[in-house]
Amino acid sequence: MSTGTGRGTGAGTAAIGSRRPTTWRNWAGTVASRPAREATPASVDELVAAIRGAREDGLKVKPVGTGHSFTAAAATDGLLVRPDLLTGxxxxxxxxxxxxxxxxxxxxxxxxxxxxxxxxxxxxxxxxxxxxxxxxxxxxxxxxxxxxxxxxxxxxxxxxxxxxxxxxxxxxxxxxxxxxxxxxxxxxxxxxxxxxxxxxIFFLQAREEPMTFNQVTAEFDQLATENEHFEFYWFPTRATATPNATTAASARPLPRTRSAPS
Ligand SMILES: Cc1cc2nc3c(=O)[nH]c(=O)nc-3n(C[C@H](O)[C@H](O)[C@H](O)COP(=O)(O)OP(=O)(O)OC[C@H]3O[C@@H](n4cnc5c(N)ncnc54)[C@H](O)[C@@H]3O)c2cc1C
The missing domain is CATH 3.30.465.10 (Uridine Diphospho-n-acetylenolpyruvylglucosamine Reductase; domain 3)
Known part of the structure; x- marks a missing residue:
């Protein structure tokens, strides 16, 4: 998020919840960035103060979660806003x-x-x-x-x-x-x-079973209709090697059931 052109007063460095920046890495360790500043606000007021401080200093702002994105979506060289104290x-x-x-x-x-x-x-x-x-x-x-x-x-x-x-x-x-x-x-x-x-609250009943790729594709419409959740993993190399093997594809239908009312 761009905060606009700042005046460069340095006032933002004293914002509540700010701390000395360290190198930030995503969960997978594939993306790293070195933010100019970090803030870990514990309230909306502290968050506002951190963003206003960044604006005064001409810094862009990027909030981060737990860094589970595989891309650089949360990386910044500006103000990194950490989530740890804004919880509950x-x-x-x-x-x-x-x-x-x-x-x-x-x-x-x-x-x-x-x-x-x-x-x-x-x-x-x-x-x-x-x-x-x-x-x-x-x-x-x-x-x-x-x-x-x-x-x-x-x-x-x-x-x-x-x-x-x-x-x-x-x-x-x-x-x-x-x-x-x-x-x-x-x-x-x-x-x-x-x-x-x-x-x-409801319960999901999972059923996992191996099927051939041909069987999954032939029955796909029915499986997707009958199950609230349906997914399958296909390993093409294995299918090529052993096209009739039941491990060539696996289907995981997850019919949704609700708990009986008490
Ligand atoms: C093992 C694993 C399994 C996964 N499984 C799935 C899956 O089943 N389905 C799927 O769709 N994805 C999946 N993902 C991807 C993951 O759900 C997303 O990348 C998600 O965004 C990560 O959340 P995060 O809290 O780590 O956010 P981050 O990765 O830290 O940030 C993601 C984006 O959200 C923005 N953001 C964070 N906090 C705020 C805020 N307060 N305000 C505004 N913007 C904010 C960041 O700026 C960034 O652009 C998986 C990832 C991993 C590593």
């Missing part, structure tokens, strides 16, 4: 079926908190190490016949923009910003909170 559940609204969570909250922590309340996100990707904001900002998704990506499950965002304003965005408030910032790659501002639509 802000509010659970049972009537509305929503939960509002601080942007740096890891998905695994959100899932644990929701499960305790008998609630759940509708869909997930393969892992839950990411922050909610990182997962939303890149369109992280799993499989799903009727359920969509994590970004599709949000109903509102709180966003701190380059000039330090705090915007609440939803389909009713700043709808254009909401639409763009849903998968904003950290380029439109720093998300400080996200409201997710949630549902009563």
């Amino acid at each position: 559940i802000r509010n659970i609204d049972r009537a509305a079926g929503t939960v509002t969570v601080e942007a740096g909250t890891p998905l695994k922590r959100l899932n644990t908190a929701l499960a305790r309340e008998g609630l759940s996100l509708t869909n997930m990707g393969d892992i839950m190490e990411q922050t909610v904001s990182g997962a939303v900002s890149t369109g992280t998704h799993g499989t799903g016949r009727d359920s969509a990506s994590i970004a599709a499950q949000i109903t509102a965002l709180e966003l701190v923009t380059a000039d330090g304003r705090v915007l609440t965005c939803s389909k009713d408030e700043h709808p254009d910003v909401f639409a763009a910032a849903r998968v904003g790659l950290g380029a439109l501002g720093v998300i400080s909170a996200i409201t997710f639509s949630v549902e009563p």
Whole structure:
């Protein structure tokens, strides 16, 4: 996120939560950058102060999650905003079926908190190490016949923009910003909170079995129709070597079941 031309006063270096920069690396170790400054805000006010300080000094700003992106999406030579202290559940609204969570909250922590309340996100990707904001900002998704990506499950965002304003965005408030910032790659501002639509907790029953590639493709429409989640892995070299082997392809249908109401 570009904060505009700064005056170079150096005032931002004293922003709350700032610390001496170190080399940042993504989770895979394939991307490294050396930010000019780092901030680990513990509140929206501290986040605003850090962004305003960066603006005064002409620094670009990039928020980072847990660095699970394989690309340089979170790399910066400006101000790196770390998520570690902006975590936790802000509010659970049972009537509305929503939960509002601080942007740096890891998905695994959100899932644990929701499960305790008998609630759940509708869909997930393969892992839950990411922050909610990182997962939303890149369109992280799993499989799903009727359920969509994590970004599709949000109903509102709180966003701190380059000039330090705090915007609440939803389909009713700043709808254009909401639409763009849903998968904003950290380029439109720093998300400080996200409201997710949630549902009563449910269970998924997984069935994993080897099938030939020909069988998977022949039955694909039926498998995708019958299962809420369906995916398969195909190893072409093995198929070429042993085309009839059952290990040539494996299908993993995951029929969705809900717990019986008590
Ligand atoms: C082992 C592994 C498994 C994975 N599985 C899947 C999968 O099943 N499905 C899938 O789709 N992806 C998957 N991914 C990719 C991963 O979900 C995404 O890269 C996700 O963005 C990582 O989240 P993060 O918290 O690490 O964010 P980062 O990688 O740190 O950042 C990602 C982007 O989000 C932005 N961002 C972070 N915080 C904020 C904020 N507060 N405000 C605004 N922007 C912000 C950053 O600037 C950056 O552009 C996987 C990655 C790994 C390493």
